[in-house]
Amino acid sequence: MKQHEKVGIRDYTSIVILMMGTKATENTPSAFYNDVQSAAWMIPLISAGFFLIPLFLLLKTFSVFQGKDLFVVVKKLLGKYIGFFVLLYLFIISSLAVSFDTRMYSDIIHSFYFRRTPLVVVYIIFLLVCVYGAKKGIQHIGSVSYIMVWYIIFSFVLAMILSIMDSNIRSIYPILGSGIPDIIKSSIPGTTLFADLVLLTVLLSSMSSFKDFAKGTWIAFILTAIHISAAAFIFICLFDRSLGGLGYPFHTAIRYFSFGNFLTNVETLFFPIWLMAAFIRFAALLYICTKLFAHIFHIKEAGYLIPALATIYLLTGMIPETPLDVALVFKAKIRLIAGPTFAAISLLLWTVALLKGEFNYAKHKKGM
Amino acid sequence: MQNIKRVCKLLIIISIICSLTGCWDREELEENAYVIGLGIDHSKLKGKIKVTMLIANPEVGSVQGGGGSTEKPREIISFDANDFIAAKATANSVISRDISYELLKVIIVSEEFAKDPNFLPIITSTLKDKEIRLDSYLAVCKEKASEYFLKNHPRMETRPHKYFQFMIDNGINNGLIPDSTLFRYFSALDRGTDLFMAMYTTTEIEKSSNFKGEDHYAAGQLNVSGELDKTQFSGSAVFKNGVMVDKLDGLDTRLINILDDTTDIQDVLVNVPDPFSESDNQLAARVTKTNNNKITMNLNGVRPKIEITIPLTLTIMSNPSMVNYAKDPEKKNFLKEFIVKDTTALFEKIQEKTQTELKGSPYPLSLYARKHFKTNKEFERFNWAKAYPKADVTIKPDIVIEDFGIQKKVLNNKED
Numbered sequence A: 001m002k003q004h005e006k007v008g009i010r011d012y013t014s015i016v017i018l019m020m021g022t023k024a025t026e027n028t029p030s031a032f033y034n035d036v037q038s039a040a041w042m043i044p045l046i047s048a049g050f051f052l053i054p055l056f057l058l059l060k061t062f063s064v065f066q067g068k069d070l071f072v073v074v075k076k077l078l079g080k081y082i083g084f085f086v087l088l089y090l091f092i093i094s095s096l097a098v099s100f101d102t103r104m105y106s107d108i109i110h111s112f113y114f115r116r117t118p119l120v121v122v123y124i125i126f127l128l129v130c131v132y133g134a135k136k137g138i139q140h141i142g143s144v145s146y147i148m149v150w151y152i153i154f155s156f157v158l159a160m161i162l163s164i165m166d167s168n169i170r171s172i173y174p175i176l177g178s179g180i181p182d183i184i185k186s187s188i189p190g191t192t193l194f195a196d197l198v199l200l201t202v203l204l205s206s207m208s209s210f211k212d213f214a215k216g217t218w219i220a221f222i223l224t225a226i227h228i229s230a231a232a233f234i235f236i237c238l239f240d241r242s243l244g245g246l247g248y249p250f251h252t253a254i255r256y257f258s259f260g261n262f263l264t265n266v267e268t269l270f271f272p273i274w275l276m277a278a279f280i281r282f283a284a285l286l287y288i289c290t291k292l293f294a295h296i297f298h299i300k301e302a303g304y305l306i307p308a309l310a311t312i313y314l315l316t317g318m319i320p321e322t323p324l325d326v327a328l329v330f331k332a333k334i335r336l337i338a339g340p341t342f343a344a345i346s347l348l349l350w351t352v353a354l355l356k357g358e359f360n361y362a363k364h365k366k367g368m
Numbered sequence B: 001m002q003n004i005k006r007v008c009k010l011l012i013i014i015s016i017i018c019s020l021t022g023c024w025d026r027e028e029l030e031e032n033a034y035v036i037g038l039g040i041d042h043s044k045l046k047g048k049i050k051v052t053m054l055i056a057n058p059e060v061g062s063v064q065g066g067g068g069s070t071e072k073p074r075e076i077i078s079f080d081a082n083d084f085i086a087a088k089a090t091a092n093s094v095i096s097r098d099i100s101y102e103l104l105k106v107i108i109v110s111e112e113f114a115k116d117p118n119f120l121p122i123i124t125s126t127l128k129d130k131e132i133r134l135d136s137y138l139a140v141c142k143e144k145a146s147e148y149f150l151k152n153h154p155r156m157e158t159r160p161h162k163y164f165q166f167m168i169d170n171g172i173n174n175g176l177i178p179d180s181t182l183f184r185y186f187s188a189l190d191r192g193t194d195l196f197m198a199m200y201t202t203t204e205i206e207k208s209s210n211f212k213g214e215d216h217y218a219a220g221q222l223n224v225s226g227e228l229d230k231t232q233f234s235g236s237a238v239f240k241n242g243v244m245v246d247k248l249d250g251l252d253t254r255l256i257n258i259l260d261d262t263t264d265i266q267d268v269l270v271n272v273p274d275p276f277s278e279s280d281n282q283l284a285a286r287v288t289k290t291n292n293n294k295i296t297m298n299l300n301g302v303r304p305k306i307e308i309t310i311p312l313t314l315t316i317m318s319n320p321s322m323v324n325y326a327k328d329p330e331k332k333n334f335l336k337e338f339i340v341k342d343t344t345a346l347f348e349k350i351q352e353k354t355q356t357e358l359k360g361s362p363y364p365l366s367l368y369a370r371k372h373f374k375t376n377k378e379f380e381r382f383n384w385a386k387a388y389p390k391a392d393v394t395i396k397p398d399i400v401i402e403d404f405g406i407q408k409k410v411l412n413n414k415e416d
Helices: A009-025 A028-039 A042-064 A070-113 A119-136 A138-165 A180-194 A196-206 A210-245 A249-256 A267-296 A302-317 A323-356 A358-367 B002-021 B087-091 B119-128 B145-151 B160-173 B182-191 B250-259 B329-358 B366-370 B376-382 B384-390 B408-415
Strands: B032-042 B049-056 B074-081 B098-100 B106-110 B137-141 B196-202 B232-240 B243-248 B268-273 B282-288 B294-298 B305-316 B392-403
Touching: A009 A028, A009 A138, A009 A180, A009 A196, A009 A210, A009 A249, A009 A267, A028 A042, A028 A180, A028 A210, A028 A249, A028 A323, A042 A070, A042 A180, A042 A196, A042 A210, A042 A323, A042 A358, A070 A119, A070 A196, A070 A249, A070 A267, A070 A302, A070 A323, A119 A138, A119 A267, A119 A302, A138 A196, A138 A210, A138 A249, A138 A267, A180 A210, A180 A323, A196 A210, A196 A267, A196 A323, A210 A249, A210 B182, A249 A267, A267 A302, A323 A358, B032 B074, B032 B119, B032 B145, B032 B160, B049 B087, B049 B145, B049 B160, B074 B087, B074 B145, B087 B098, B106 B119, B106 B145, B119 B182, B119 B243, B137 B160, B137 B182, B160 B232, B182 B196, B196 B243, B232 B250, B243 B250, B243 B329, B250 B305, B250 B329, B268 B329, B294 B366, B305 B329, B329 B384, B329 B392, B366 B376, B366 B384, B376 B384
Parallel strands: B032 B098, B032 B106, B106 B137, B137 B196, B305 B392
Antiparallel strands: B032 B049, B049 B074, B196 B232, B232 B243, B268 B282, B282 B305, B294 B305
């Protein structure tokens, strides 16, 4: 994994958009709907509001250490031992998230498109592609995601427009769903939508500059919050009460509508593009997880780790017996803790930096 | 060294090509039997259903075939089964090809079975089979579904999928049958507050059917003769909580389709009594609905007050009493007022029927009520299903007559 080139803002932003935006196409909208019914579209926005402060503080902390990545910052602020545990925690949570998420994506492919192919085969092929992408390095992932991001956004917007044609805006009422307390309660674990942003600081050392990183993060953060909220809104309008019972509303929707009588079964058009987004997402996550692992255990040749880690993810991903277990038991637990704890870690980093006087030091340096 | 690398890369690419066949999911048109229509009936055996499959032959009718194929366009089989998912495997003992529901267009249920509470668990299994698309239509037939498919012999459209598609699309466009996709069935079921209408069809023609208005027929009542297929689509079956409870004729279905903003009716041709005619003649008119209905609700009192304004545009297409509207603006107004009165009466009649007989609104009216509640709990406490039959509903057609037809010709005829 020799790296000479750096990732620019353009590539970085598209990676982040694809990483977080694909969440609208899996079970996230229906999970929100089950929590708060017709107010599900508010959760991404309110969660974004909750996550705003930790993210702002996280970026502020990193701005002091111009261009240094998560490892350096954690080591400097928390020391060797606490830092080790914090990084290990990040690694374990994100690994579990990756393995259950990849399992969920394989489930989607298996149950909607390749019904007769054994799940394991689908899963293995899916991970193989991701491993290949991750091994190519973040620069390649970045340029591929920039090439693809426009097509993916276009196809998603098209799918949404087609859904709007069949939907009824009145399904959005009663506007508060199951009530304000429930919305707030579900919005706290909802921050998991943006938890990836904390992990992405691992990439800082391969970024062209910190300014690009901060700017890209903000752009992607705002865009994905709106994107997931809009997707949830449209799915509520389309499916109404049935949304709660659907596992994967996006895939049910693209199987439902058609371009008039002439062009039916249009899911074959959306499926490959969605698949590309999924590949990019997991290739990037796999890359980040490997980097974390390699740093924690001081492994120099991280490139060889990728297939090994992917195999472990495959094995843990196969633990849940049915797709239902994945969505309701395993993934739900990760969703519950990942967001809040990742936010807590960013707060912790900022507090320590404040107490240690890093901000004063940086100001001094600038002043001189 | 470089050569070895190149060969390795080539080998990898070649091995990747093999996966393009789709592994286990390789499918060939030739090897599949596509079920276009699925019939569900009561079985003589207890707890079982009788499944009828209408299977299309993909070889017939395609332009590329050049008319060379002498095979029949369809095949129909009926047998007893537990459900229609496992029935696919059973059917393979008769049908040589692999049965697929991928192109299923219509599910036809006999009226008798649709009224059975067992219908609900059977039809819900369509959600479980990912091959069945939610835009397939649900229809109810008067006779047994197995007989229905046998008697259905379209003359012009021998390919069954085209026949059902055209028949249903046109029926929905002119409002005589409801847009009853499985998607709408399940969303009405999940909402739990409204009724659902499925299209009504039959191949049995009633012997004693008299002439009625152009749209007062339910399927099977229109007395047609000639060289034709006897299948008729008209009217609707009303479902409450997923089980059929009642049926409506073509006129009622049409009125409800006009009240329902979620379906699009396009080309409704109607007859309106001509107020100037002495011998009960009728005007032909084309009705178009340009905008959505305006619905205002006041749900605070004991009897909820609902006001529905329906914007309709009429084009008069015939003039049996030969009145010259161009010369006489008062007659224009008189005609308009007459039509408003006539349509209001029609709507009020069907409205009363939904409140007293059906005890529920056959279109998603409850969606408009939801706006008045902040949370779901409040809405559930209000209990729409109970409140609706008590509601005080007024319907106001807001009619614009766009065109009175050509006046000049009539004028000339009269002066001759």
